[in-house]
Amino acid sequence: MSLFFVILLKVFPIYINVVLGYLSSRVLNVQRESIATLLIYILGPIVVFSATISVKIDFAVAMLPIFLFIFCSIIAFASLAIFKNSWKDPTGNILSFSAGTGNTGFFGIPLAIILFPPHLADIYIFTVLTSLLYESTTGFYVTAKGNFTVSQALKKMSKLPILYAFILGIVLNIAGFEIPETISSYTAQFKGAYGILGMMMLGMGLIGLKSEPDNFDVKFISITFFLKFIFWPLAILGVIFIDKEYLFILNQELYDVMFLFSIVPLAGNTVTLAVLLNAKPEKASLAVFLSTVVSVITIPLYIYLYGGF
Template sequence: MNLFFIILLKVFPIYINVILGFLSSKYLKVQRESVATLLIYILGPIVVFSATLSVKIDFAVAFLPIFLFIFCSIIAFSALAIFKNHWNDPTGNILAFSAGTGNTGYFGIPLAIIFFPPWLADIYIFTVLASLLYESTTGFYVTAKGNFTVKEALKKMSRLPILYAFILGIALNLAGFEIPEVISSYTAQFKGAYGILGMMMLGMGLMGLKNSEGNFDIKFISITYFLKFIFWPLAILGVIYLDRTIFMLLNEDLYKVLFLFAIVPLAGNTVTLAVLLNAKPEKASLAVFLSTVVSVITIPLFIYLYGGF
């Protein structure tokens, strides 16, 4: 069990950012809407663009985000079809969004930096592009569809710069373009800022909870937690088993990347998009926050059971 407590100690400091977010919103009156806008329209595109250019893309590395984007999208559309009529508000749409992703960026990137060597952490960050692409396309669509028509949702989706940053980054990478070292050292700082502000958003989202009714939706929390903490790890372990025994496309290091992708808590952008689209942000904040608290135990436990990174 020593490994478990070592992992726990490594993970715990990340949660300080949640507390800082709550305090900054409560006492400094920092507006979460402004932070959400910064994350989606400025920091996100820069992180996506620079990460796309920093990785040497081969078949195995390229397979990870492609597979995960498809996998995330299938889960989201399936969840939307099953649960969209279970509530009389956009809760079903938020559930569909959260079912297809996790906090792979705000939470997962700091974890990858802690547990992986730099080259593998870069591959993880590249893989996180699957989540960012999902969140700005499929995820944004299933969320916005609760408040907007199909045409309006697609129109809003087309305005998200993360999508274009990803396409541009891939094109330049394949063309052999490299960011100058002076600029890359600058853009690298945005990875940390993205993780810090993303976790702070969880704390900021708690401000409206005590004065709002109906935020603790046991049905919503039960379904999302089952999908995140049971279905996702088991499904990815199944994928790893099939690849290890049949397909043999990946390697042990990439299996670790896949598994870390699967065990993070609910996505912080569940709150971000809920705020921007006014789709039950307080309910989303509570569910994401509680999943983050639960992950204090689940992440070290999952990594321990996996055998450690």
């Protein structure tokens, strides 16, 4: 069996969780808000804390999220400058937000757990905090200029328990504290639960999605897909090449983390911000859904072309 189909079989169960999420809302009337509360206030902080305290932080590992935050921000500001006047509503702002991020959490973490050894999955989870910082700062700025102030964005960010779990994990990590093995085996179970419920959340979000002609914005979908599925992987491969040949800051494991970070589909929070701005959230929902469907093929294909992990 070729590497492509091996990877496809590894990745495909993630999409089963999306279907289960859809059915749980459609048939069992499970409320998406309840699952979101569990993820944000219980599972997320435990996963982030255990990963952060377990990561061996050196210069290269510390540089990875810093670089990715700067990289995400540059892409967002460049997209805003190019596309802000392309629509009469705030669609250009939504596009700029989505250009700088992806579904690195609910989608990327399950992928990392499946594809990486535990220590590298922890590094990936550590790096995912880049997305949280981006979405709460640069992302809010490019999306909602005039709607939110910087202080409002920071206030919103300050209410996220994941941030404090991250800070506590960093402090204890630097202090040399280690989680006892019996506790770490317990907290490891939360990673699986986080991944399953996170993907089910995507399926729950499909309830009420309507494929009306107005929602299928060919221009919006085409640009977001180009940025997410073509520009991002190629740009990260370019960064990897430059580091391999000239800078020598990172290593092969961190290259793998960066590449996985670059190939996930559009971020679910694109829809949340479209709702806040009243910028036809159904259009954003359809784009996010389609990108998730397309990634069934693109993720195994890109990992295959990359050479596997």
